[in-house]
Amino acid sequence: MAYRFLGNSGFKVSEITYGNWLTHGSQVENDVATKCVHAALDAGITTFDTADVYANGAAESVLGEALKGVRRESLEIFTKVYFPVGPKGPNDTGLSRKHIFEGIDASLRRLGTDYVDLYQAHRYDVETPLEETIAAFGDIVRQGKALYIGVSEWDADQLRRGQSLARENGFSIVSNQPQYSALWRVIEKDVVPTSKKLGISQIVWSPIAQGVLTGKYLPGQPLPEGSRATDDKGGDKMISRYLEDKTLTRVQKLAPIAADLGITMAQLAVAWVLANDNVAAALVGASRPEQIAENVKASEVVLDAEVLGKIDDALAGSIVTDPKLTRSPDARL
Template identity: 45%
Template sequence: MTGAQAPQMIYRHLGKTGLKVSVLSYGAWVTFGNQIGVPEAKAIMQQCWEGGINFFDNAEVYADGKAETVMGQAIKELEWKRSDYVISTKIFWGGKGVNDKGLSRKHIIEGMQASLGRLGLDYVDLVFCHRPDVTTPIEETVRAMNYVINQGWAFYWGTSEWSAQQLTEAWGVARRLNLIGPAFEQPEYSLLAREKVEKEYLPLYKEYGLGTTIWSPLASGLLTGKYSKDHVPEGSRLALEMYKGLKEKKLVESNLEKVDRLKPIAKELDCSLAQLALAWCIRNEHVSSVITGATKREQVEDNLGALAVVEKLTPEIMEKIEKAVESKPTPAPSYR
């Protein structure tokens, strides 16, 4: 951190696994292969590394595979020791062919091999089922993911944006067949999107030891405070044509009002709005890692500053945040 000693990175076990991941991680979605190439990616990953980030997230669909190629080349040039970093990929959307998407045994195995080829790695640490596939039996998917692990292509498997019911079914299959179940989930989670992490998955943390690597903690940049109804900064995520739908979904008046109410709280804590939003996510003990994005080194530095804000989130400050966003999910009904 400029002018001060950077706060120490926090590491947490990924759910009940033995794997430790940094509470702040870096994701290649949107940026790698779309906004930046290998030189910029290498600089950003090095900045992350120096800040203690050890987990880097990717997927076969990001920039149609180019994100994996960019990350793989950056890692090769950085010459990091393989045991020191954690890499993930996600399988679901692999191409235009009739069998190039979904979670069939065929696509999981072929998609996994293709991802490893693009990354230039013998294995990834984590592989996610990027979305649920309602056209493929969950048993087929569970068996295929276990095959991937048994081949040494990945160490652990999990899901992204699965429902609690689908996760429970996957674990039922795994236990019945004495196989490995999904150890983690990657849901959207932020001050503006809380239902799954805080309500729907609540029984799963205790029952299965579910870990979470949450995405969009800044609500696609909305929680940085840089957007307004009439202003979208050039070069930002919501300025990209491919994310026009996301822009229409996020830049609504109610969300912008919540962001405005959070700004005085960030000022009180002497931090950026983004740091406040990230620290709030980290404070949730069910969050294993918060996936961040950045196109510039200074953005990485700002994100890392969130570590120093976590301890400032006293019960009084948390209550102020709740009043500002009014987004807390209603408790699930109790029948006891």
């Protein structure tokens, strides 16, 4: 397993990071989730990403239980705050000082740890003054409850303003967690160049486009039974944008490219995001332990310019690049 620095910090993370969105506490049983975590550890993954909103806290609890007995100092544990949790009262959401302070304490209890390595703003909060949010994160760091601060799906302007305030408060934002794949490239025009200037890395989610880039969804064919596209707990909604026949037909053109390299299409997809030097880690999930070992092999793959060009040509017409699609929810009230 290769490691990369997170932003301009001295903090290293495994470039393949295990994420438990849509799996732990909801899509798969707890014993299977635990096996997936152990498979990740066996494969050399030491970095784990979750959030308080995943299965309304259950994902954090399952991850905490699965990691019991593992040396804490040998792990990098990430979680997030923003979306509604608990009974979803008026202060159970957002990035207010109240919600951030209550959120970190609840996450630490569920994870069974005294601190998280990275605490992330899961989205930008248009209802809370950014000064309040950043000051609260600074206090969380000074209290030792989080070692580093990151964000998720912030646009370039939000990153600039957030980093400026963070530095005034004595810390830095080290990471952003956007969606990024060979099909979804909305961060490339604005977010990535801005992040490089600010010393911020990307921890990207959905590098295989919800499973579409594995090639298992075929144009004109029924959806595979038990796949994410048939999951009515949330997975089907996220993957629907990729299921048009024209996109699935283009994805199949990646098969010979992967075959020529002696790798799977999933490994090709993960290696593609890791080819971006602003990406510190690719988040991968799993509903079966054997999926982990396959995805981890992407850490060994280096794609040259010729291969990257072939991928662009194969997917041309289905690649989404509009930077305006990097956005957070509108005002809730």
